[in-house]
Amino acid sequence: MTVAAAGSVASAAGLVQSIDWLAIAPPTITAVAALVVLVADLFVPEHHKPLLGALTITGLVAALLTLLPLRDGDRTTFCLPADPTVCSYTADHFALVIQLLVLGGALLTALLSLSGIRELPVGEYWFLLLASAAGAALLPASRDLATLVVALEVASLPAFALVGLRRGDRRSSEAALKFFLSSVTATAVMLLGVSFVYAATGTLHLTQVAARLDGGVPAQLVTLATAGVALTLVGFAFKAAAAPFHFWVPDTYVGAPLPIAAYLSVVGKAVGFSGLILVTVIGFPSYAHVWGPVLAVLAALTMTVGNTAALRQSATRAGGAVRLLAWSSVGQAGYLLVPIAAAGYADTARIGSTVAYALMYAIVNLGAFAVVVLVTRTKPLNRLSDYRGLASQRPAVALAMGFFLLCLAGLPPGIIGLFAKVTVFSTAVDAGLGWLAVVMAVNVVIALYYYLQWTAALFRAPEGTPTGDGTGEPSGAGELVIRPAPAALTAAIALTAVAALALSGAPQLVLRFAATGLF
């Protein structure tokens, strides 16, 4: 936006730019809601603090509703006065789908947080969450490098604070610091890359960058441009938690409040991936020979590292459940990278598979985190072994969790997970990346192993009962009083489960993005 503003200063006539307020409504409403919550926090008495949560949810729902009138995907704003086809903000289908994902993810995170953040400073928590969501909603629609960087930072900076919000908890502070330092380094590297690209092309608008990189760069600047392209990717690869920039993930997820871990695993990733798609496919298509192979290798590396680490999680370690989800999210990031890498070899229509996969992943991963939040209420250690026998205490929750895990694994009855993987496979096979498809196949089997082990544990007899005693009645369950789950948490689990079930019946709902061009 700054660049657009600077551009409009140049011509005196265009001093006042006309802005399409509806097009920018989703991120704007979220940002305004954030400010309202921050101010309201000062005046709301302590016993009325839950109102802030309701306010947050209202704001997010309102932002989601504004996506409806935009669904034609043909609006742009903040365009150059000289050339109205070059815009900084574009609400095309890609932007809208990612905004739906991001805002929906934030909404579910808010539902998870309603019951679990008593010990946290409530006002700050809601403000930071909304602020980060506003940045994340802005990012997929931005079409120049400066706006992209600003959006990325708006999405990230509140996230650092959210991770470290548990005052007095050493692990929380350490996690925040780790997250912050590595993220800032990545941002610095990315800014360097952006400046190189700017130096080589003289523009920040992605479409113009693409046009000038395609033969318009002077011979002595080609190396600079190539270095710029590579360095810019690093920043987004970090956000997407692609190996070798993934090391912050497990500690950060375990240290952060649980809803924030869920938020990072879904929205944080979506931010990284949409940025990566924008710069590669729109910004640097002529350098596909550079980023295509690099991303393919990164994809293979990421899924292998994530899945093998997830495989090695022991059942009795404290925080093991979140750690497993953290590593599995690294593995899933690898699958998400595959279509982008394939776009470097074939046409751009392929990246829709990433979007479809991300939507599926967002729903089931948030569902799995919702169940983890619920289980953690009674078993704060959050070990994997705590899930044993969940079926006998909360059959519906165990069924939902089993379904989420099977979706993540991509095994029927998790049909949507299976077909999302099939689209990713087909992009790889179609682009001639046979080796990547095989690496992915091996990884899918590795992942199946740990997801299935978790699923199997849900339905095993609870600890303390001899296995296979034939009664199915847990002997130790008598003393254990099962508290009813909070309404918001139940709503979150039900919402994700219904969505995942609906998608399994009609996968076309998300998979259609895989077949059409989104830009």
Place this chain on the structure above:
Amino acid sequence: MIDISESVMQFLLALIVAGPLIGAVAALLPAPPGLRGKSPDQAVLRHGVTVTGAILIAAIVLALGFDHAHPSRMQATTDVSWIAALDIRIHLGIDGISLPLLVLTALLTFLCALYSYFKLPAGPSPKAFVALLLVLESGTLATFAVLDLLLFFLAFEMVLIPMYFLIARWGGSEGVTGGRQAAAWKFILYTLLGSVVMLLGLLLIGLRAGTFDMVALATDNGRGLSTSVQVIAVLAIGIGLAVKTPMWPLHTWLPDAHTAAPTVGSVLLAGVLLKMGTYGFVRIVLPIAPDGLRIFAPYLAAFAVVGIVYGSLACLALAGQGASGDLKRLIAYSSVGHMGFVLLGIATMTPTGVNGALFANIAHGLITGLLFFLVGAVKDRYGTADLDTLAGATGAALYGRAPRLGGLLAFAAVASLGLPGLAGFWGEMLTMFGAFDPADGLSRPAFLTFMVIAGFGTLLTAAYLLIVVRRVCMGVKPPEAPHLADVRTYELAAWTPLVALTVLAGLWPAALLGLTDPAVQKLLAGGKS
């Protein structure tokens, strides 16, 4: 035989595929008033019998309405778009190849549900058991009814989770290293590893040929695919199917899974699940990538005959005195041998061989299903399936103590060894005939050698089955032995159809071959005929 309108046929086939799934969901819900029965457990088990019974009736009506004059034509077809993005269509249909397997599946599942109604395997709630059984049935029936590659894969995978839980939660740990959990893990991991590779092969075919539709691809008969694509695809798909079949040396999950599974689990595993592998070979590999298969056919046949001999030798070793062989494990190994015949028949790529393979498929489903039922009954009565403990010094004396059970066991054993006049004979004979004169382009001397080895395998099969009969059925009845119940009414009800069909298929093979032969001719010829 009877004239049923096409739309009713379509509905019946859709019902057969989707009905069990709806039944599975219904099984998890509380029973409505009026259907509560004596206890919740009894009500849900009765629900299982009702649903599988209804599906069986639908399958029989479908078989009656099937146009027997044109078994090579796809009938009762439904073709609607499901996932346009991936070009996946819900394409259902049956021909002479899939119809017998469909009816066999419906029959075996119904018999298993009936058997469980009276004798539920020890384990957690029957609710989950019935639901899993029904999901399993839906998956297997769908495998035989779908005509879309990716839908086939989906159905193929759908059976894994139910089977895993049936083994891990309702199985027994006796005679399995690592217990039933380990056996269930081995089963699911092996199959998954194979099927992920298979998915890659299916995608390769679908993307290169531009369609996932099996009928279109089969009509094309591989002409739209280059030989190198076919070779890679056959290798990838073949591995997935060979694990499921199972083909030696990918069979190692089978003995543990069979030994650990509850009786009904073993029956369905042997009777139905293994057929999914061989059906895939016939329905997908043979017509869609014939050039690729022609290159691999000698290897497939070689592995098949090694499997025949290996399975028989393993059984001989287990049947011997002092080997402490488990009866269920022994029958599992005998399955490896029998499926070797099926694979040999497919590898010949001739109508004779493939018809033999399909016949052997059905016969194996009937006979081995019966054998697992009988061994389960023996295990219940004696408390063990360990052959040495069972037989003691002279033999288990089943003839003396439970004459009808002993007679049935002897009947199933001689049927399994391929006695002429019973179902086991025709399949083995036809596959060996096929190997005697393999398709053009295949080395005749090699296949003649395979035929001789396979013939030798039948001798070994006869040897171990007769040893089993001698050790289990004969022997001196100990004077102080407690009374053993002979065949009970519900057992008789569950077993009689299998016995009757075994005899029928043995005496009147034309009933089955008349269905499969035109369809096989068409598959092998592709769109040329």
